[in-house]
Amino acid sequence: MYLPDFEYYAPENIAEACKLLTQFGEKAKLLSGGTDIIIKMKKEVLAPEVLISTKNLGMKEIEYVPGKGVVIGARATHNDLVKSEVLQGKYASVSNAAKQMAHNQVRNVGTVGGNISNAVPSADLPPIFISLNATVKLVGSNGERTVAMEDLFTGPGKTVLAQDEIITEVVIPDQEMTGSTYIKFGLRKSGALAVVGVAVAVQVENNVIKDARVALGAVAPTPVRAKKTEEFLKGKTVSDELLAEAGVIASGECKPISDIRASAEYRTDLVRIFTKRALRKAIDEGHV
Numbered sequence: 001m002y003l004p005d006f007e008y009y010a011p012e013n014i015a016e017a018c019k020l021l022t023q024f025g026e027k028a029k030l031l032s033g034g035t036d037i038i039i040k041m042k043k044e045v046l047a048p049e050v051l052i053s054t055k056n057l058g059m060k061e062i063e064y065v066p067g068k069g070v071v072i073g074a075r076a077t078h079n080d081l082v083k084s085e086v087l088q089g090k091y092a093s094v095s096n097a098a099k100q101m102a103h104n105q106v107r108n109v110g111t112v113g114g115n116i117s118n119a120v121p122s123a124d125l126p127p128i129f130i131s132l133n134a135t136v137k138l139v140g141s142n143g144e145r146t147v148a149m150e151d152l153f154t155g156p157g158k159t160v161l162a163q164d165e166i167i168t169e170v171v172i173p174d175q176e177m178t179g180s181t182y183i184k185f186g187l188r189k190s191g192a193l194a195v196v197g198v199a200v201a202v203q204v205e206n207n208v209i210k211d212a213r214v215a216l217g218a219v220a221p222t223p224v225r226a227k228k229t230e231e232f233l234k235g236k237t238v239s240d241e242l243l244a245e246a247g248v249i250a251s252g253e254c255k256p257i258s259d260i261r262a263s264a265e266y267r268t269d270l271v272r273i274f275t276k277r278a279l280r281k282a283i284d285e286g287h288v
């Protein structure tokens with residue numbers, strides 16, 4: 001498998017990168033870790049004539065900004081998430097989601113921006129970010145805008161990003177949530193894409209669920225927020241029966257397909273089981 005010919009640019013700043021994206025239009029693609037786009041080019045699924053590297057654009061930091069929350073640069077790699085001290089404690093569920101991705105070689109170079117902009121339904125980071133109410137900053141030739149992570153995806157491989165826009169950062173706002181977690185089911189222990197991924201964040205006080213966010217991955221064309229499940233949980237006292245019922249409601253909120261990895265029925269049942277388990281974990285253990 002050889003790579004087709006392409007022109008390569010490595011702009012020194014974001015404005016220059018946006019200018020190149022505008023100049024070359026549909027012919028151009030950004031290149032970050034390359035763990036997805038290079039494979040697609042080798043397999044002749046994609047044939048961009050121009051690759052614009054993000055390597056000189058910074059966007060690597062993971063920092064806590066008071067009043068804003070945790071800011072994750074789009075070029076942070078999955079292993080940067082795993083190792084980040086900033087994410088320990090209240091945001092450990094993000095590190096743990098990243099730990100469940102791929103294997104070391106891919107985690108060392110695959111980036112947050114690439115994972116999100118790919119918009120693959122089974123991607124692991126969108127569900128945990130959605131459950132934590134994260135936003136995405138997009139910068140283009142005409143300025144910047146902020147989009148809620150849950151509004152970013154429009155279909156498999158599709159987002160609201162304009163041709164000249166770059167994802168520059170993800171922001172997780174300060175949380176009232178007392179626990180959050182991401183559980184992934186793959187067909188192997190490592191290096192497997194999610195058959196189902198369930199992310200939950202909960203705020204529990206005196207054994208009563210004050211707030212809940214539930215996001216499901218790999219069970220619809222885009223990540224799904226299970227809003228009926230969230231509403232059902234709010235204001236209720238925690239019990240095994242409650243969490244089991246929440247799992248049933250969540251399984252009614254997904255629209256999976258059958259494919260080589262699992263049938264739609266199996267995925268639906270996994271959502272039922274994993275929603276219940278994720279809720280229990282987040283309630284009992286905090287940010288895991």
Ligand SMILES: Cc1cc2nc3c(=O)[nH]c(=O)nc-3n(C[C@H](O)[C@H](O)[C@H](O)COP(=O)(O)OP(=O)(O)OC[C@H]3O[C@@H](n4cnc5c(N)ncnc54)[C@H](O)[C@@H]3O)c2cc1C
Pocket residue numbers: 029030031032033034035036037038039054074075100101102103106109110111112113114115116117118122123124125165166167168191192193194
């Ligand atoms: C063996 C293997 C295992 C994998 N396992 C998993 C897994 O378990 N879970 C999972 O979720 N994924 C997995 N992946 C998929 C992939 O590695 C990740 O999605 C990765 O995060 C992609 O990031 P990247 O930086 O390599 O993207 P690239 O390949 O560089 O780019 C991917 C796409 O994103 C665009 N892009 C890149 N950066 C930006 C940006 N800042 N703004 C806008 N657009 C941008 C590119 O133009 C391209 O279209 C796996 C891949 C491989 C090869």
